[in-house]
Amino acid sequence: MVAIMKTLVILTVLFSSACVNQMSSVSVYKELGGYPKIEQIVDNFIIEIEKDPVIFEYFKESDVERFRTKLTEHICFHTGGPCKYTGDTMERVHDGMNITETDFNRGVDLLINAMYQADIPHRIQNKMLAIFVPMREQMIYRP
Ligand code: HEM
Incomplete structure (x- = not known):
């Protein structure tokens, strides 16, 4: 009886850790x-x-x-989707635009509006922002 209980406990732990692993490997691409x-x-x-x-x-x-094409590829690629990004680097694209910190944040607000309008749940919006907002260093103007 004890052996059966032990086997059940081990199976439960193995099964639940398999589930956790599977859940954490779901890409933001899929969640979107x-x-x-x-x-x-x-x-x-x-x-x-x-x-x-x-x-x-x-x-x-x-x-x-x-x-439209390049940003779609970029988001697909960076969220773990099956796309290749064929555009230029973020530094190269935004270089010379002199994007201020304030305008960058304004752009991010527009992206949030766009996600709301596409019915993306708040939790997934945050995952998207966690991927893209750190790229700000590559885009913002540094004198
Ligand atoms: C997380 C934020 C952002 C991401 C991920 C992003 C990404 C991109 C990508 C993938 C492209 C296309 C690249 C290509 O054509 O090869 C692009 C182009 C562009 N981005 Fe951003 N961008 C961001 C924020 C911003 C902000 C805040 C501004 C302006 C305030 C901006 C201005 C532009 C402009 C004007 C272009 C077009 C450049 C052209 O016509 O050649 N971006 N961006």
């Missing part, structure tokens, strides 16, 4: 809802940028279709 959700977030983000005069100023001469 995969490629279609990322496309939706990027579409919403572009609309948000177009509505915001401060941020739009940076984009007024940009090729919007290139931005």
Whole structure:
């Protein structure tokens, strides 16, 4: 009887740690809802940028279709999705734009709006931000 109990305890521990491992290996890409959700977030983000005069100023001469494609790839790749990022590095792209800390935060607010509009749960929004916000050092203007 004791041996059966011990076996049951071991099996329970093994099973639950397998579950924990599986849960922690679920990518943010999957939690977001995969490629279609990322496309939706990027579409919403572009609309948000177009509505915001401060941020739009940076984009007024940009090729919007290139931005759509590259940002979608970038998010897909960095959240653990099956994409290759074919755009330029964050330093190279944002170099010379002189993006201020305040404007960077304003851009992040637009990304949050875009995620809300795509019905991304708060918990997953935070996971997204934890991936992308630390990249700020590569984009913000340092005199
Ligand atoms: C977490 C924040 C951000 C991420 C992950 C990000 C990512 C990207 C990516 C992937 C591209 C396309 C790269 C390519 O064409 O090769 C891009 C382009 C661009 N980004 Fe960002 N970006 C961020 C924040 C910002 C902010 C805050 C601004 C302005 C205030 C900005 C301004 C631009 C502009 C204007 C372009 C287009 C450049 C062009 O036309 O060549 N970005 N960004």
